[in-house]
Amino acid sequence: MNALSLIANSMLLGSSLLDTSLEVLSFALGAVLLLVALFRSISLKIGAIANASKRMRVLAGILSIPFFLLALALHFDVFSGKEPPPADPAKIVVVAGLGNVDDAQEIATQLQVYIGGHPVPKLSLDLETPSLSHDVNLPGPGDYSYSIEGYSVWSTDPNSKVLVQGSGDIIIRDGVTYAVTWDRMDEAPSAAGQPWTVRLREN
Numbered sequence: 001m002n003a004l005s006l007i008a009n010s011m012l013l014g015s016s017l018l019d020t021s022l023e024v025l026s027f028a029l030g031a032v033l034l035l036v037a038l039f040r041s042i043s044l045k046i047g048a049i050a051n052a053s054k055r056m057r058v059l060a061g062i063l064s065i066p067f068f069l070l071a072l073a074l075h076f077d078v079f080s081g082k083e084p085p086p087a088d089p090a091k092i093v094v095v096a097g098l099g100n101v102d103d104a105q106e107i108a109t110q111l112q113v114y115i116g117g118h119p120v121p122k123l124s125l126d127l128e129t130p131s132l133s134h135d136v137n138l139p140g141p142g143d144y145s146y147s148i149e150g151y152s153v154w155s156t157d158p159n160s161k162v163l164v165q166g167s168g169d170i171i172i173r174d175g176v177t178y179a180v181t182w183d184r185m186d187e188a189p190s191a192a193g194q195p196w197t198v199r200l201r202e203n
Contacts, residue, residue, distance in 0.1 A: 087140030090172050095203060096123040096180040097131035104156045111150035111164065111180055113200065115172070123150075123180065133177070144172050146200045148180060154189065163195035170200055177203040 094113055098106040107127055113120040121134045138144070146168060151161040170178070183197035 088174070090138045090141045090174040092136050092138065092172060092175070093133050093177040094120050094123070094136050094180070094200075095131065095133035095177055096125060098125050098127075099182055104154050106152055107155050107158060108153040109150065109164070111148055111198070113180065114147045115170075115200075116144040116146070138172055141172050141174050143169060145169050148198050148200065152189065152196065162189040162193075164198055165195045166198040166200070168199060170202075173202075179203040 094115075096109070096111055098109065100106060109123070109125045111123040113123065115136065115138060118136070118138060120136050123132050123134070125132055146166075148164065148166040150164045152164050153161055166180075166183070172178075178200050179202075180198050181201055183199055189196040
């Protein structure tokens, strides 16, 4: 294993030195060609191009461009194919609980939450399990959109399901708990009415 590691490290070092050598060589050739193109006095001192014409100096200037571009590309690892390191994941907690309004009690609910398209495990609550939380891993902190869908059952009409829905944007921070809450709680919802709106808020 030590021998393999040594070989691998040697190959990486060799590759790095090769890239550096090519970068320096490309820059040097580009610089020489550019000097030849710009300064006639220099070109006259170089035996191979002592009789360089104006056309040849223009050609040298043009040829210097790809060498400079190659040196820049090698310097900024354009050919390495390396991708930027991924952001640290954000670990959050999503929680929900049964609610109540006056004499009405929420006796069951089932919610499906999506954060940035990532599904959170279903939150299925009843009188035996009045609150529930799930740990959720997201690609990283930042701005996310969310959506919530499901239903709720209330003691005022235990045989009917009230549709529940919600959507919006939220700022996700690592290690924070987010709660599903009713948008309004001034009266018990009715299955005959409009779907009730819920929100995802920082707890």
